[in-house]
Amino acid sequence: MFRNLLPAVVLLGVASIPHAAHAATPFELKSVKLDLPDSDKMFPDGPGSDVINNNCIACHSADMVLNQPLLSKQAWAAEVNKMINNYKAPIATEDVGAIVKYLTAFKGAK
Numbered sequence: 001m002f003r004n005l006l007p008a009v010v011l012l013g014v015a016s017i018p019h020a021a022h023a024a025t026p027f028e029l030k031s032v033k034l035d036l037p038d039s040d041k042m043f044p045d046g047p048g049s050d051v052i053n054n055n056c057i058a059c060h061s062a063d064m065v066l067n068q069p070l071l072s073k074q075a076w077a078a079e080v081n082k083m084i085n086n087y088k089a090p091i092a093t094e095d096v097g098a099i100v101k102y103l104t105a106f107k108g109a110k
């Protein structure tokens with residue numbers, strides 16, 4: 001006889017859980033205002049700065065690039081190719097030269 005009652009008891013128990021939970025901890029979504037650090041810094045003006053500003057700050061800040069150590073021209077070229085090949089940066093082939101030139105002028109190893 002109790003076997004027949006079991007599903008009803010379980011159902012009642014399950015049905016009462018949301019109610020109990022609601023009463024104990026009311027779930028409420030709230031908007032939170034939060035200020036992230038500004039990152040609208042561009043690459044400093046110079047030959048090729050337009051090209052690098054158009055291609056290199058979509059995914060990370062200019063600072064991320066400018067805070068790297070001084071690198072040789074070959075190393076900068078490899079870095080730009082890494083962005084294109086590994087991270088799928090949509091950079092036109094004809095822009096690569098100007099970007100590498102800019103990086104070598106501003107952050108080139110002497």
Ligand code: HEC
Binds near residue numbers: 058064082087099
């Ligand atoms: C499609 C997105 C994307 C674009 C566009 C992009 N990058 Fe990156 N870049 C990344 C990612 C992802 C990382 C790795 C971030 C990390 O490790 O936290 C990175 C890291 C870097 C680093 C740090 C060193 C390293 O190799 O991890 C440099 C320098 C860099 N990018 C330069 C550039 C330059 C120069 C350009 C423009 C030619 C560029 N990025 C455009 C995605 C991008």
